[in-house]
Amino acid sequence: MSELSLETVDLTKRFGKFTALDSVNLKVNEGEVFGYIGPNGAGKTTTIRVLLGILQASEGSAKVFGMDAWKDAVEIHKRIAYVPGDVNLWPNLTGGEVIDLFVSLCGKHDKSRREGLLEDFDLDPSKKCRTYSKGNRQKVALVAALASDADLYILDEPTSGLDPLMEQVFQERVLGLKKQGKGIFLSSHIMSEVEKLCDRIAIIKEGAIVESGTLDEMRHLTRMSMTIKTEAPVEGLDQVKGVHEITDGQGGLTFQVDSDTVGDVVSFIGKFGVTKLESTPPTLEDLFMRHYNTAGGA
Numbered sequence: 001m002s003e004l005s006l007e008t009v010d011l012t013k014r015f016g017k018f019t020a021l022d023s024v025n026l027k028v029n030e031g032e033v034f035g036y037i038g039p040n041g042a043g044k045t046t047t048i049r050v051l052l053g054i055l056q057a058s059e060g061s062a063k064v065f066g067m068d069a070w071k072d073a074v075e076i077h078k079r080i081a082y083v084p085g086d087v088n089l090w091p092n093l094t095g096g097e098v099i100d101l102f103v104s105l106c107g108k109h110d111k112s113r114r115e116g117l118l119e120d121f122d123l124d125p126s127k128k129c130r131t132y133s134k135g136n137r138q139k140v141a142l143v144a145a146l147a148s149d150a151d152l153y154i155l156d157e158p159t160s161g162l163d164p165l166m167e168q169v170f171q172e173r174v175l176g177l178k179k180q181g182k183g184i185f186l187s188s189h190i191m192s193e194v195e196k197l198c199d200r201i202a203i204i205k206e207g208a209i210v211e212s213g214t215l216d217e218m219r220h221l222t223r224m225s226m227t228i229k230t231e232a233p234v235e236g237l238d239q240v241k242g243v244h245e246i247t248d249g250q251g252g253l254t255f256q257v258d259s260d261t262v263g264d265v266v267s268f269i270g271k272f273g274v275t276k277l278e279s280t281p282p283t284l285e286d287l288f289m290r291h292y293n294t295a296g297g298a
Contacts, residue, residue: 003030005152005183006051006069010060013046020046022208023060028152031181033174035198037188037288043207044187045085048156051185052082064152081106081145085157085187087137089129095136096125099144106148114147120169134161146173152183159193171197191285203288211287218287223256225280226265231273240268252276 005028013021021043028034038044049055050062053073062069064076089098099114118125123139132140138161145153153174159167167190174184174197188194194201195215202212211218223244228234229252237243237253242261247254257265259282266277 004028004063004066005030006062006064006185008047008051008060008062011047011050011057011062012059013050013055014058020207021050021057022206024204024207024209026202026209026212028183028185030151030183031178032199033178033184033186033197035186035188035194035201036204037191037194037201037284038204039189042204044204045156046207047204048082048154048185048187051154052080053077078106079151080154081148081150081152082154083138083141083145083156083158085160087134087141089132089137089140091128091130093129094126095123095129095132095140098129098140099125099147102144103147106150110147110149114143117143117147117173120173121166135163135166138162139166142170146177150182152185153177154185156187157189158186159188159190167193191283191288195284201284215284218284223258223286224262224282225254226257227252227254227276227278228269228274229253229276230269231275234269234272237269240265 006026007028008024008026011021011024011026012019024043024047026034026036026047036044036047046055050057051064051069053069053076056070064072065079067076069076089095093101103114121139121143123136123143129137129140138158142158145155155174159170162170171193174186177184184197186194186198198215200212200214201218202209204210234253237255238246240261241264242258243265244256244258257279262279269277
């Protein structure tokens with residue numbers, strides 16, 4: 001069994017009377033990509049700041065490599081690489097100088113990996129940081145982190161400001177780190193990115209975890225979309241258990257089906273002579289919106 005890269009137990013953080021994190025429990029194993037999703041203000045960055053030892057927990061615990069995130073922050077930082085969502089760099093240093101500085105803090109690095117990352121991300125390291133766009137500043141942080149031989153990569157909205165081609169480069173690099181047995185903690189609100197990369201996912205809402213597990217496990221908790229055409233008009237579908245949101249359009253009859261009732265629904269519509277049937281499994285975005293389209297959601 002792989003060891004834990006990080007773990008939080010009933011992690012709570014308060015700022016005065018405001019509770020930013022409410023009993024958050026997370027586990028990230030070595031060799032897995034863990035997705036941490038939620039909108040701005042949900043508590044993602046606060047969680048990361050506690051893990052980095054920037055903030056001290058009010059209650060509960062946060063451990064990285066089995067060490068206390070607050071007390072052992074210096075030792076922990078020798079083994080992690082971090083990418084923030086909003087990158088600020090020294091304006092008079094070049095991108096290459098910043099990358100070399102950050103990589104040297106980690107101790108171990110491979111020069112050929114650095115050069116390969118610069119080429120893949122199409123980044124000119126000779127330019128001063130003050131001349132970089134937001135996307136290029138993000139590339140500097142990504143190259144610095146991915147060039148480091150860290151044991152855990154903490155990535156907070158890492159592809160903010162990148163174009164789709166660069167997002168693909170990032171995804172390929174993350175999958176490569178996973179194959180090397182590295183732990184990756186990925187905070188994001190880009191559903192397609194999380195869906196492609198992550199082994200397990202946790203959704204945070206208003207400081208509390210509202211859902212967690214593998215994507216397959218979580219799909220059982222939501223509905224799939226189904227579109228059908230039949231020889232005879234379908235009658236009584238709205239009375240079938242597990243069927244929701246029926247609409248009749250040019251493409252056929254479209255409706256939502258609870259995952260555990262699909263078999264019964266297919267048996268029912270079969271009586272009307274099905275000529276077309278398309279089913280789409282629920283996406284991570286479907287599950288995410290299920291939580292945030294309720295009262296009080298963002």
